[in-house]
Amino acid sequence: MNDFSRIGALLAQRREGHCLPQGLYNGLDAFAFDQEAIFGTSWLMAGFECELPRPGSYLSQMYGKWPLLIVRGKDGEIRAFHNSCRHRGSMICPPGSGSSPKLVCPYHRWTYELDGSLLSAMRMGDDFEKDEHGLHPVRIELVAGAMFICFSDNPPPFSDFAAKLETYLVPANLKDGKLAFQSTISESANWKLVMENGRECYHCATGHPELSRTFPVGMSKHFDVADDARAQAFLDEMQACGLATEALEGSWWQLARFSLNRDVVSLSMDGQHVVKKLMTDLNGGYVGSMRLAVDPHCFMHSVADHTFMFSAMPVSPCETHVTGKWIVHKDAVEGVDYTIESLSDLWTRTNLQDKELAENNQLGVNSPGYTPGPYSRDAEMLALRFTDWYVETARKFVETHGQG
Numbered sequence: 001m002n003d004f005s006r007i008g009a010l011l012a013q014r015r016e017g018h019c020l021p022q023g024l025y026n027g028l029d030a031f032a033f034d035q036e037a038i039f040g041t042s043w044l045m046a047g048f049e050c051e052l053p054r055p056g057s058y059l060s061q062m063y064g065k066w067p068l069l070i071v072r073g074k075d076g077e078i079r080a081f082h083n084s085c086r087h088r089g090s091m092i093c094p095p096g097s098g099s100s101p102k103l104v105c106p107y108h109r110w111t112y113e114l115d116g117s118l119l120s121a122m123r124m125g126d127d128f129e130k131d132e133h134g135l136h137p138v139r140i141e142l143v144a145g146a147m148f149i150c151f152s153d154n155p156p157p158f159s160d161f162a163a164k165l166e167t168y169l170v171p172a173n174l175k176d177g178k179l180a181f182q183s184t185i186s187e188s189a190n191w192k193l194v195m196e197n198g199r200e201c202y203h204c205a206t207g208h209p210e211l212s213r214t215f216p217v218g219m220s221k222h223f224d225v226a227d228d229a230r231a232q233a234f235l236d237e238m239q240a241c242g243l244a245t246e247a248l249e250g251s252w253w254q255l256a257r258f259s260l261n262r263d264v265v266s267l268s269m270d271g272q273h274v275v276k277k278l279m280t281d282l283n284g285g286y287v288g289s290m291r292l293a294v295d296p297h298c299f300m301h302s303v304a305d306h307t308f309m310f311s312a313m314p315v316s317p318c319e320t321h322v323t324g325k326w327i328v329h330k331d332a333v334e335g336v337d338y339t340i341e342s343l344s345d346l347w348t349r350t351n352l353q354d355k356e357l358a359e360n361n362q363l364g365v366n367s368p369g370y371t372p373g374p375y376s377r378d379a380e381m382l383a384l385r386f387t388d389w390y391v392e393t394a395r396k397f398v399e400t401h402g403q404g
Contacts, residue, residue: 004398007033018372018385025190025365025401031317034191035064037294037397038390042252043156045298045311046070046140046147048072048327050177052078056101056114060093062321067091068138068149071103073114078142080149081116081135092135103135111187117121145174146189148294167244168255168290172257173279173301176328180306181340184323185351189358192390193365195321197358198299198310199386202379208356211350214271215289234259236372243328252389254293254382262389266303274342275305277332293382295389308347318362322351 006029012020013131024030044063051059052072059070061085067083069092071211083091085105092105092112102119103112116135122127139150141158147159187194197203204217211217216231229326235245238257264271265286276323281304290302298311307327312320326343334340364370375384 001250004033004402006393008398010392011398014295014391015372017377017384018374019196020192020371020391021372022365025193025362026317028317029192030054031314033394033397034314035066035393037401039064039094039151039314040065040155041150041152041397043089043141043148043150043158043161043294043297043308044296045300046080047306047309047325048148048174048179049078049145049147049178050174050330051097051179051329053178054099056099057097058093058100058103059097060364062095062096062313063149063151066151067095069093069103069135070140070147071114071116071401075115077115078139078140079114079116080140082138083247084134084136085110086118086265087121102289140194141245143171143299144172144178156252161250162223164248164255165253165292168257168292171243171280171282171287172290172307174302174307174327177279177307177331178330178332179325179335180328180332180338181326181344182323183344183351184392185322185355186315187322187355187358189238189355189362190318190365191312192387193361193387194312194358195296196226197361198312199293199352200380200383202376202383203357207353209394210269211267211348212270212299214261214346216258216261219258227388230262231259238287243282243287251297254291254385254394256291257288259288260303265302265310266305268342269345273305274338274339275328275332277329278305279307279327279329280292280304289395290340302312306343310347310351318388320358322355324348324351 010021010023047059050124055072055074057072061068069081069083072078083093085092087110088106089103090107092103109122113119116137118130118133121232138154141148143162146169201217205212238245244254245257266273268274280287285304287304292300297307300309309325311323313320324347328338332338
């Protein structure tokens with residue numbers, strides 16, 4: 001059995017309203033713990049159904065140290081499997097995407113159907129039972145074109161989140177989308193520092209001058225309207241269009257729709273549409289931004305002309321891979337309706353700026369003089385919420401899976 005006494009001791013040191021003790025940001029034991037206790041028990045956003053456009057399409061993705069395979073079967077159903085051959089464990093499909101009528105292990109050519117069942121295994125003897133050697137499934141849920149997976153056999157409740165997300169996400173029309181561009185950058189920082197940075201805009205006015213042109217970086221807490229008459233008028237306008245506007249949250253997710261800056265209709269360098277073929281033409285192509293955040297690893301913004309998804313995956317105690325995905329309408333033609341440069345420019349700049357901030361943060365956290373400081377309850381409310389969620393989830397895991 002695991003001994004999580006050191007992790008438990010670090011969690012006990014955390015002061016309410018403050019960021020985490022040093023060892024939870026740079027310890028090898030904390031990295032291993034997070035893989036099992038956080039990423040191994042949480043719902044994770046895997047991407048979009050449109051990334052699997054036809055039977056045989058597959059996505060091979062790494063979740064920390066764990067490889068996962070998502071496949072659209074001959075019957076059109078999308079399934080998820082551990083990307084580990086039932087022979088000697090080799091990864092069947094390398095990270096990336098593709099299409100194949102069968103899933104063939106490159107090592108000894110064990111061959112699986114798209115539903116995960118084993119089709120053939122050469123030279124295994126007459127007593128070999130193929131039915132007992134299918135790929136191990138992983139739980140997967142689909143909501144309005146978005147895909148979520150969970151490695152645990154006892155995942156957090158999903159139905160309430162799914163119902164609320166569908167209300168928000170259907171107008172984004174993701175099922176009629178396509179993956180226009182994807183990028184991954186490596187950040188020399190712990191995944192929690194990367195996510196804390198992504199959960200607050202305290203730094204945005206100075207750290208993200210381009211994003212600040214379009215994104216309401218001074219908004220408080222969970223995109224609260226407060227006494228902002230323009231923001232309230234936007235919400236009233238959206239309600240008249242039949243769009244959900246109430247900010248909602250569960251223990252591990254948040255949903256909100258909010259107004260962009262004045263005279264802005266999209267999250268782009270100039271605030272205008274970067275895709276001529278819109279995902280939705282409601283309200284003349286201005287629906288603000290629909291924000292989804294899922295702990296532990298991602299956020300998403302859907303505007304009228306495209307959707308952007310951000311995902312942070314731990315690689316080592318002080319390395320995180322940040323993947324961005326840009327979804328546009330399936331009928332939008334690259335070079336005619338959009339260019340990759342204009343579509344991706346704003347978030348690429350923002351991600352690279354955040355990379356510098358997170359890496360600098362990690363260097364300071366590594367100092368013997370580091371002391372966890374307090375969050376701003378106005379500007380960093382969502383970062384505080386993320387850390388509170390992490391601590392609560394980690395403590396529960398330690399209590400139920402500690403030394404035995």
